[in-house]
Amino acid sequence: MPYAKIIGSGGYLPPRVVSNDELAAELATRQIETSDAWITERTGIRQRHIADPGVTSSQLAVKAAQHALADAGVSAEELDLIIVATSTPDFIFPSTACLVQAELGNKGAAAFDVQAVCSGFVYALTTADSFIRSGRAKHALVIGAEVFSSILDWNDRGTCVLFGDGAGAVVLKASEEPGILEAELNADGSLANILHVAGNVVDGKVTGDPFLRMDGQAVFKQAVTALAASAQSVCDKAGVSLEEIDWMVPHQANVRIINFLGRKLKLSDDKVVITVDQHANTSAASVPLAFDAARRDGRIKQGDLVLMQGVGGGFTWGSVLARM
Ligand SMILES: CC(C)(COP(=O)(O)OP(=O)(O)OC[C@H]1O[C@@H](n2cnc3c(N)ncnc32)[C@H](O)[C@@H]1OP(=O)(O)O)[C@@H](O)C(=O)NCCC(=O)NCCS
Numbered sequence: 001m002p003y004a005k006i007i008g009s010g011g012y013l014p015p016r017v018v019s020n021d022e023l024a025a026e027l028a029t030r031q032i033e034t035s036d037a038w039i040t041e042r043t044g045i046r047q048r049h050i051a052d053p054g055v056t057s058s059q060l061a062v063k064a065a066q067h068a069l070a071d072a073g074v075s076a077e078e079l080d081l082i083i084v085a086t087s088t089p090d091f092i093f094p095s096t097a098c099l100v101q102a103e104l105g106n107k108g109a110a111a112f113d114v115q116a117v118c119s120g121f122v123y124a125l126t127t128a129d130s131f132i133r134s135g136r137a138k139h140a141l142v143i144g145a146e147v148f149s150s151i152l153d154w155n156d157r158g159t160c161v162l163f164g165d166g167a168g169a170v171v172l173k174a175s176e177e178p179g180i181l182e183a184e185l186n187a188d189g190s191l192a193n194i195l196h197v198a199g200n201v202v203d204g205k206v207t208g209d210p211f212l213r214m215d216g217q218a219v220f221k222q223a224v225t226a227l228a229a230s231a232q233s234v235c236d237k238a239g240v241s242l243e244e245i246d247w248m249v250p251h252q253a254n255v256r257i258i259n260f261l262g263r264k265l266k267l268s269d270d271k272v273v274i275t276v277d278q279h280a281n282t283s284a285a286s287v288p289l290a291f292d293a294a295r296r297d298g299r300i301k302q303g304d305l306v307l308m309q310g311v312g313g314g315f316t317w318g319s320v321l322a323r324m
Contacts, residue, residue: 004132004140005179006322008072008171011292012063013049013164013279020046023161027154034157044255048164048280051147056090058099060167061145064288065104072171074139076104081137082111083128085120085144085284087313088151089113092201096145110137117195118251118312119185120144120284125170125308125320126183132174143169144284151197153211162253163212164280168288178323181305182238184230191315194218223257226317227309228264234307234319245271245321246304247294251311252276252286261309273299283312300324 018026020036027034039045051060061084069076082104084097091099097111110131116123121144131137145167152160172179199210227250235242242265250258252275262272275290282289287308294300304324311317 001133002135002174002176003179004129004172005175005177006170006324007173008068008074009169009288009292009295010064010067010071011166011168011289012060012067013166013289014051014055014060016050016052017047018050020161027157030155032155032157034161039161042256043162044277045162045280046277049166050149051165055147057086057088057145057147057167058090058096058103060147060165061096061100061143061169062103064145064167064169065100065141065143068141068169068171072173074171074173076106078139079106079109079141081128081131081140082106082109083114083124083140083142085114085116085124086146087115087117087120087283088147100143116310116312116316117314118253118281118283118286119310119314119316119318121168121287122308122310122318122320123185123316125180126185126318128172129180129183129320132172138174140172141169142172143167144286144288146283146285148283151210151212156211158216159212159214162281164282166279166282166285166289168285168292170288170291180320180322181240182234183318183320184234184237185318186226186230187314187316189314191222194222194315195313220254220257222315223253223311224260224264227261227311230317230319231265231307231309234321238321240305240321242266244305245307247271247273247300247306249273249287249291249294249306249308251309252279252290253281253311
């Protein structure tokens with residue numbers, strides 16, 4: 001049975017950077033009080049990239065995909081599977097993956113979206129791994145892409161300071177050499193209400209609330225508990241110990257969640273990739289963007305054992321353990 005090996009990665013962030021100070025000044029014009037000190041202390045976030053009006057997830061995804069394909073040395077025509085993880089698709093349908101496929105110039109590959117919010121990339125990567133392991137695909141493109149700024153209530157300081165826009169991608173290839181060793185996905189739909197966007201379209205009109213709402217403390221508690229258990233479980237299934245992990249690439253929601261998790265798993269800080277300070281929470285894009293950053297600056301190397309973890313709305317969570 002072939003492994004799915006990660007042979008390339010890429011990322012793309014919209015050029016507009018908004019610092020905490022700039023955001024605080026903007027919110028102050030509407031009498032909403034926040035500060036760089038509050039945001040940095042509670043979340044570790046210092047800035048976020050925000051897409052210009054009209055920029056879509058598929059546009060960000062295409063740029064990240066092009067970087068990943070170039071890095072992998074794979075042409076778009078060679079792809080037989082394209083999965084986009086997003087909660088901010090361009091349209092209700094066609095899927096963002098089909099739009100990306102057309103823009104890349106591929107015809108014929110299976111293309112579909114995965115909706116698992118901030119766990120989306122880990123869900124999509126696990127799905128692509130299953131396609132490759134079963135022989136149903138040989139070259140897969142997996143993307144996480146979001147224009148999360150479009151579903152934020154910019155009058156809610158408890159959420160709007162936390163998120164940003166971006167896209168990250170990886171290319172997987174069927175290989176006899178070890179690649180993805182193990183993966184585990186979980187969900188608990190009974191916790192849907194702690195993080196949701198409860199709007200939909202009825203009779204051509206948006207009904208309900210189209211903005212992100214969150215019980216921050218409930219999400220915090222659930223995230224650390226679920227991710228710690230998932231990390232242990234995926235390592236047990238793969239027959240490796242937590243000490244053997246070279247790099248942990250967790251979902252980039254909050255530096256306090258990441259530090260708490262690192263301590264719980266007894267992973268030293270220098271093994272944990274952090275980009276939340278620069279990108280804020282880019283939902284499905286956060287893990288591939290962090291993974292790509294650490295590959296490109298030479299931290300993640302050939303042969304390294306990497307644990308990627310996602311957690312988010314649904315409630316969903318999951319882990320992928322990969323040998324580079
Ligand atoms: C959101 C989060 C940073 C809030 O931190 P917290 O310590 O739990 O803060 P609280 O929600 O208890 O709010 C404390 C106070 O800060 C205020 N506050 C909230 N957002 C603020 C902001 N941006 N600026 C200033 N004050 C703010 C609250 O109104 C509250 O004020 P009060 O005490 O007068 O009522 C934290 O709960 C968190 O990170 N949760 C996880 C969120 C997450 O990662 N979500 C995505 C998962 S995929």
